[in-house]
Every structure is written in structure tokens, then in C-alpha cells.
Amino acid sequence: MQVILIQDVDNLGGKNELVTVKNGYARNYLIPKKFAVEANPSNLKQLEERLKVQAKKEAAMLAEIHKVTEVLKASPVKIGVKTGTSGKIFGTVTALQITRAIRDQKGYEIDRRRIHILTEVKEVGLHKASIDFGNGNVAEIEFDVVAE
Structure with missing residues (x-):
């Protein structure tokens, strides 16, 4: 099962990462504890938008640093x-x-x-x-x- 991580999870991945895990691990641990959401089309679109916004913020911060x-x-x-x-x-x-x-x-x-x-x-x-x-x-x- 593919899930999108909402926050960093040790030995699995970082925030806004798309990972593949076993069904039971996703349904019984990650999703109920609000560590991840299921990777359905609407959540994937939201992930793309978050990544675009994050990239813009990083570009602005990099310009300020320079x-x-x-x-x-x-x-x-x-x-x-x-x-x-x-x-x-x-x-x-x-x-x-x-x-x-x-x-x-x-x-x-x-x-x-x-x-x-x-x-x-x-x-x-x-x-x-x-x-x-x-x-x-x-x-x-x-x-x-x-x-x-």
C-alpha cells in the first residue's frame, strides 16, 4: 500500500514522502496515529501543491541567503x-x-x-x-x- 507521510517516521521516510508499506502497518499504525494518509488521487494532488509551495519558499530563502x-x-x-x-x-x-x-x-x-x-x-x-x-x-x- 502506498501512503504519503505527514511527518517524519524513523526508518521509513520524511515528511511529504510517498512510501510503500504493508497494508496492516498502514491501516493499524500509520494512518490512525496521523503519521500518514492513503495515497489516493486527491491526496497526491495536495502533495504536489505542497511540494510546489515548499520549492518556492526554498527558492526565496536561497535568494535571501545569497x-x-x-x-x-x-x-x-x-x-x-x-x-x-x-x-x-x-x-x-x-x-x-x-x-x-x-x-x-x-x-x-x-x-x-x-x-x-x-x-x-x-x-x-x-x-x-x-x-x-x-x-x-x-x-x-x-x-x-x-x-x-
């Missing part, structure tokens, strides 16, 4: 830190500081957990970090650490 990436790559973000006389900074630059700098200077709100600093930042100068937007979309940006 726009944000281009703005961030255009010029490095400046982060002001306190330094000693030799140019070494007190402490280290964190993802939270980069997030705040991007918000203040570029106007984009990026979750700090998505930012990964490639090397430990202990000195003034130009450094790199990567931002993981999800779905394999990773952007590498530069940030400039300057003394206050």
Missing part, C-alpha cells in the same frame, strides 16, 4: 576590542561579538550559534569566520578586529 552573503562579503565587519600596548587583545573575540557587529553595521540578525570562528582571535587585524545558513549554505566572511 543577498545577505554578498552584503557580508562586500566589506569586513569591524569589531572594537580593548588591547594592551603590544597589540594583543584582552580575552578573545566571540561569535556573539560578531553577531552584534553584523546587526549594528549591516542590519542583519544572525544567530550566534551559526557563526564559527576559524582560528582563535587574540590579536588585532583581519580574521575569518564562517556562517552556516543550513542546507549546505555556508558563507565565509572577514571581520576586522580594531583597538578601541
Whole structure:
């Protein structure tokens, strides 16, 4: 029996997937627990519509990610830190500081957990970090650490 999964089911498939299962498994478990619906013509049309809408949303999100990436790559973000006389900074630059700098200077709100600093930042100068937007979309940006 073919069913359309409404939500992810372990060892079977993901949401909006068309899978073939045994009749008893579908009728006694998947359909009553609202994990799946029967794959009849009307449900298949609804699935096609959901997949079209999802594809449009993903395309719009991908365009927005590329726009944000281009703005961030255009010029490095400046982060002001306190330094000693030799140019070494007190402490280290964190993802939270980069997030705040991007918000203040570029106007984009990026979750700090998505930012990964490639090397430990202990000195003034130009450094790199990567931002993981999800779905394999990773952007590498530069940030400039300057003394206050």
C-alpha cells in the first residue's frame, strides 16, 4: 500500500514522502496515529501543491541567503576590542561579538550559534569566520578586529 507521510517516521521516510508499506502497518499504525494518509488521487494532488509551495519558499530563502552573503562579503565587519600596548587583545573575540557587529553595521540578525570562528582571535587585524545558513549554505566572511 502506498501512503504519503505527514511527518517524519524513523526508518521509513520524511515528511511529504510517498512510501510503500504493508497494508496492516498502514491501516493499524500509520494512518490512525496521523503519521500518514492513503495515497489516493486527491491526496497526491495536495502533495504536489505542497511540494510546489515548499520549492518556492526554498527558492526565496536561497535568494535571501545569497543577498545577505554578498552584503557580508562586500566589506569586513569591524569589531572594537580593548588591547594592551603590544597589540594583543584582552580575552578573545566571540561569535556573539560578531553577531552584534553584523546587526549594528549591516542590519542583519544572525544567530550566534551559526557563526564559527576559524582560528582563535587574540590579536588585532583581519580574521575569518564562517556562517552556516543550513542546507549546505555556508558563507565565509572577514571581520576586522580594531583597538578601541
